[in-house]
Amino acid sequence: MISRRFVIFSGIAAAGGLAVGYALTPFSTLERAAQLVAKEGAASLGAWVRIGSDNSVTVIVPHSEMGQGVHTALPMMLAEELDADWSLVSMEQAPPDVAFANGAMVREYLRGDMSIPGWMSGVTEFGSRKIAELTHLQITGGSTAVRYTGVRAMRVAGAAARRMLIKAAAAAWNVSEGEIEAKQSRLSHKSGKNATYGEMAVAAAAFDPPVDPPLKAKKDYKIVGTPMKRFDIPAKVDGSAKYGIDVRQPNMSFAVIAASPVYGGTLKSVDEKPAMAMRGVKKVVKFPDAVVVVADNTWRAKEALLALQPIWDDGENANLTQASIFEGMTAALKKGDLTEDYGNGDVDDALKSAKNVVESLYRVPYLAHATMEVMNCTAHFEGDKLTLWGGFQDGLGSRAAAAKFAGLAIENVTLHHMAMGGGFGRRGRQRQRTIDYLERAIAVARQVEGPVQLVFTREEDMTQDNYRQASVAWMKAALDDDGKVNAWLHTFTEKHDPPEAVRVNYGFANQAVRYATGTNPVPWGSWRSVDHSQHGFFIESFMDELAYAAKTDPFEFRRAHLADAPRHRAVLELAASMAGWSNPRQPGRAMGIAIREIFGTIVAQVAEVSLTNDGRVRVHRMWSAVDPGEVINPATFTAQIQGGAIYGLTAALYGEISIDKGRVVQQNFPDYEMVRMADAPEHEVRFIESGARTGGAGEPGTVPVAAAVANAVFALTGQRVRELPLMKAKFIGKTGGS
Amino acid sequence: MITIHVNGTPQQVDAEDGMPLLWAIRDVLNMTGTKYGCGVGACGACTVLIDGVAMRSCSFPVGLAAGKDVTTIEGLKTGDTLHKVQQAWIDAQVPQCGYCQSGQIMAAVALLQEKSRPTEADVEEAMTNICRCGAYTQIRAAINAAARA
Ligand code: FES
Numbered sequence: 001m002i003s004r005r006f007v008i009f010s011g012i013a014a015a016g017g018l019a020v021g022y023a024l025t026p027f028s029t030l031e032r033a034a035q036l037v038a039k040e041g042a043a044s045l046g047a048w049v050r051i052g053s054d055n056s057v058t059v060i061v062p063h064s065e066m067g068q069g070v071h072t073a074l075p076m077m078l079a080e081e082l083d084a085d086w087s088l089v090s091m092e093q094a095p096p097d098v099a100f101a102n103g104a105m106v107r108e109y110l111r112g113d114m115s116i117p118g119w120m121s122g123v124t125e126f127g128s129r130k131i132a133e134l135t136h137l138q139i140t141g142g143s144t145a146v147r148y149t150g151v152r153a154m155r156v157a158g159a160a161a162r163r164m165l166i167k168a169a170a171a172a173w174n175v176s177e178g179e180i181e182a183k184q185s186r187l188s189h190k191s192g193k194n195a196t197y198g199e200m201a202v203a204a205a206a207f208d209p210p211v212d213p214p215l216k217a218k219k220d221y222k223i224v225g226t227p228m229k230r231f232d233i234p235a236k237v238d239g240s241a242k243y244g245i246d247v248r249q250p251n252m253s254f255a256v257i258a259a260s261p262v263y264g265g266t267l268k269s270v271d272e273k274p275a276m277a278m279r280g281v282k283k284v285v286k287f288p289d290a291v292v293v294v295a296d297n298t299w300r301a302k303e304a305l306l307a308l309q310p311i312w313d314d315g316e317n318a319n320l321t322q323a324s325i326f327e328g329m330t331a332a333l334k335k336g337d338l339t340e341d342y343g344n345g346d347v348d349d350a351l352k353s354a355k356n357v358v359e360s361l362y363r364v365p366y367l368a369h370a371t372m373e374v375m376n377c378t379a380h381f382e383g384d385k386l387t388l389w390g391g392f393q394d395g396l397g398s399r400a401a402a403a404k405f406a407g408l409a410i411e412n413v414t415l416h417h418m419a420m421g422g423g424f425g426r427r428g429r430q431r432q433r434t435i436d437y438l439e440r441a442i443a444v445a446r447q448v449e450g451p452v453q454l455v456f457t458r459e460e461d462m463t464q465d466n467y468r469q470a471s472v473a474w475m476k477a478a479l480d481d482d483g484k485v486n487a488w489l490h491t492f493t494e495k496h497d498p499p500e501a502v503r504v505n506y507g508f509a510n511q512a513v514r515y516a517t518g519t520n521p522v523p524w525g526s527w528r529s530v531d532h533s534q535h536g537f538f539i540e541s542f543m544d545e546l547a548y549a550a551k552t553d554p555f556e557f558r559r560a561h562l563a564d565a566p567r568h569r570a571v572l573e574l575a576a577s578m579a580g581w582s583n584p585r586q587p588g589r590a591m592g593i594a595i596r597e598i599f600g601t602i603v604a605q606v607a608e609v610s611l612t613n614d615g616r617v618r619v620h621r622m623w624s625a626v627d628p629g630e631v632i633n634p635a636t637f638t639a640q641i642q643g644g645a646i647y648g649l650t651a652a653l654y655g656e657i658s659i660d661k662g663r664v665v666q667q668n669f670p671d672y673e674m675v676r677m678a679d680a681p682e683h684e685v686r687f688i689e690s691g692a693r694t695g696g697a698g699e700p701g702t703v704p705v706a707a708a709v710a711n712a713v714f715a716l717t718g719q720r721v722r723e724l725p726l727m728k729a730k731f732i733g734k735t736g737g738s
Numbered sequence: 739m740i741t742i743h744v745n746g747t748p749q750q751v752d753a754e755d756g757m758p759l760l761w762a763i764r765d766v767l768n769m770t771g772t773k774y775g776c777g778v779g780a781c782g783a784c785t786v787l788i789d790g791v792a793m794r795s796c797s798f799p800v801g802l803a804a805g806k807d808v809t810t811i812e813g814l815k816t817g818d819t820l821h822k823v824q825q826a827w828i829d830a831q832v833p834q835c836g837y838c839q840s841g842q843i844m845a846a847v848a849l850l851q852e853k854s855r856p857t858e859a860d861v862e863e864a865m866t867n868i869c870r871c872g873a874y875t876q877i878r879a880a881i882n883a884a885a886r887a
């Protein structure tokens with residue numbers, strides 16, 4: 001602690017200009033950050049912004065772009081406080097270096113505003129826990145970028161830089177600071193004197209940055225809150241964006257891997273000859289649990305791998321089936337030896353004395369991430385130096401993990417961030433496994449001359465994922481004579497993150513949340529919204545059951561339980577009014593509603609469904625009301641809610657990874673189907689900017705949709721959905737709408 | 739040696755006839771704008787135009803492309819000017835991660851070549867590519883805008 005402190009820092013370098021950063025970090029690290037981002041023609045001593053003498057503004061963003069728009073949203077926040085001319089602003093991704101760790105998250109932690117999220121444990125390499133851990137994070141996930149880096153660092157750096165420019169102008173023109181106007185990257189004084197930020201940048205660097213610069217009021221925003229075009233998009237429409245799988249280096253090889261299809265299995269033997277006889281094949285690499293073919297292109301490696309017939313020792317999971325997993329989970333819940341997670345009042349007592357008790361068993365399957373770009377990484381050893389190319393949600397953590405795995409000092413590892421064809425949690429570090437594709441690539445590269453690109457085929461990507469957990473929930477509740485919930489008992493299998501994913505905002509007098517652990521050996525990974533993805537379905541489906549048990553409209557029932565949660569109530573009401581909740585639907589259609597709070601953002605969704613002739617569910621329209629506190633880029637945020645809902649709808653309708661004989665059954669998209677355009681509902685999104693602490697954008701849209709759709713199915717058919725995906729069931733319509 | 743015309747330029751490809759066109763483009767010609775998503779014709783990430791028709795190149799042997807005109811995402815621009823579909827994609831801010839978008843754009847180009855004013859049903863029939871980020875609302879809007887452009 002003593003050697004670390006919060007600082008706003010600034011400086012100037014040879015070529016002139018101003019740079020400002022803001023971090024919790026020792027000074028030696030700041031200097032390092034300065035060197036790393038210093039450029040000819042601009043000065044830099046800082047981590048977050050560089051103002052060139054040509055008046056350009058470069059914002060350095062320490063997070064990865066996965067399509068969530070963070071490479072644009074963070075510069076918008078900084079440029080707003082700087083009062084920059086947006087057309088002069090560009091961004092640069094920070095290198096994976098300690099200097100660019102998520103200092104803002106640390107500050108948040110030290111202020112007591114956040115606890116270390118569980119999903120971060122196990123993602124760091126250096127030091128023991130807590131602060132040391134946080135200072136080596138550069139993670140993008142859990143909606144952290146805007147919430148922490150943006151709010152706590154970008155804004156402050158922008159405001160500090162602006163103050164320094166004003167001070168410099170005041171000194172140069174010999175007028176008082178208060179008389180200087182700074183806007184659109186230009187300083188001016190009523191005397192007619194004026195200068196661009198760039199012209200004043202060198203002089204500004206001589207001033208000390210203010211300690212706690214005042215930030216703008218929302219009503220004065222000009223950039224934040226407007227639908228700015230994203231910086232990353234032009235390269236994504238002409239094929240020029242380079243993803244990890246697009247890395248091409250001289251003398252490069254391509255490798256394809258098959259790991260033991262059964263978890264925990266090992267490779268007994270494999271005859272290499274059939275592969276080695278094929279054109280372009282360079283090598284067969286054997287690992288204790290996998291076999292790899294290295295060739296001169298991806299397809300030849302793929303074909304040669306298919307020609308091999310590895311003999312596996314399946315190990316102890318060889319007889320695992322999905323049915324046995326679910327049975328074990330249900331048994332664990334019924335047995336009752338559960339970990340107490342959260343609660344208030346005395347739920348057991350309340351349930352014992354209650355007259356009207358409702359209980360239900362729910363379950364959801366494993367889910368794969370199925371990012372559009374399969375897992376891959378390119379690695380190259382030159383002596384004791386290792387160079388890596390790939391897509392990582394946590395660049396710095398990945399670099400550290402690579403160094404540890406390779407047994408090298410971190411300075412000897414260079415990591416090139418490539419564009420990511422989707423992350424959704426898969427490209428971050430997982431607790432049970434490390435960054436598997438990175439480590440595999442390093443292990444292969446050790447045995448190959450020159451750079452080698454390791455690619456998971458889609459089949460490998462799907463069968464060797466870290467999965468959203470399958471889970472069983474046993475929900476139990478009691479209604480009092482007024483039709484209100486008096487007791488709520490939520491028990492389930494396997495708790496991961498975030499801890500609050502099981503919480504409800506309904507005022508229940510007695511409640512308890514309990515869980516069973518150790519119910520299955522399938523590797524877990526955080527999957528867009530993490531535990532919210534299953535609990536959103538359990539909680540909001542069961543709430544719907546209770547509404548019907550209380551003979552109350554599902555919207556009114558929720559509303560009545562949100563008396564002490566005004567933000568949630570407002571969001572719920574907005575969603576209902578957008579959807580015209582009380583208006584009759586056309587025959588054969590019905591609506592369902594659900595509301596959840598996810599990473600600080602409250603989302604209520606309404607879905608309108610019908611049945612196809614063969615009894616399948618079709619979602620026609622959706623409405624989302626969202627309170628994220630504030631909206632930085634409304635176009636991006638809307639797209640995130642809509643896209644997130646498609647991700648959640650895919651899971652609700654089709655998503656299922658199942659285990660048979662210890663292996664994943666689904667291999668590729670034909671058997672792990674996705675929502676495509678014809679299935680995609682029309683989806684209206686509206687925001688409430690309550691001004692509360694900023695919430696996330698990437699995950700919230702994924703969560704309520706499953707329950708909203710399932711609840712609509714109940715309204716339409718009277719059949720309660722207690723298991724996903726919906727496509728496994730056939731439904732029979734009642735006559736008329738809801 | 740197989741000769742294919744890629745974006746108007748004849749290219750010699752030293753590959754087995756059975757190698758999917760996708761890998762000949764990506765790994766032999768090193769043009770990486772065309773993407774691998776599934777390898778089995780199920781996602782559309784690899785879509786290119788072969789003699790003007792949208793094809794999933796992962797399931798199209800390079801031998802069959804001999805002598806044919808292949809258009810990839812890199813070949814849509816005229817000089818520095820974007821194709822109207824690409825421009826519509828920027829205007830509607832379609833891409834999220836962007837990985838599926840080469841294929842989506844190629845499918846949309848083929849659709850609009852065939853039907854300059856596609857109906858909703860035409861769009862849904864032609865656009866079966868997966869977008870894992872779920873940018874379908876924006877894709878639809880961009881196609882409609884490009885049809886009017
Ligand atoms: S890669 Fe060709 S359709 Fe998926």
Ligand code: FES
Nearest residue numbers: 835836869870871
């Ligand atoms: S934009 Fe990411 S898959 Fe379509």
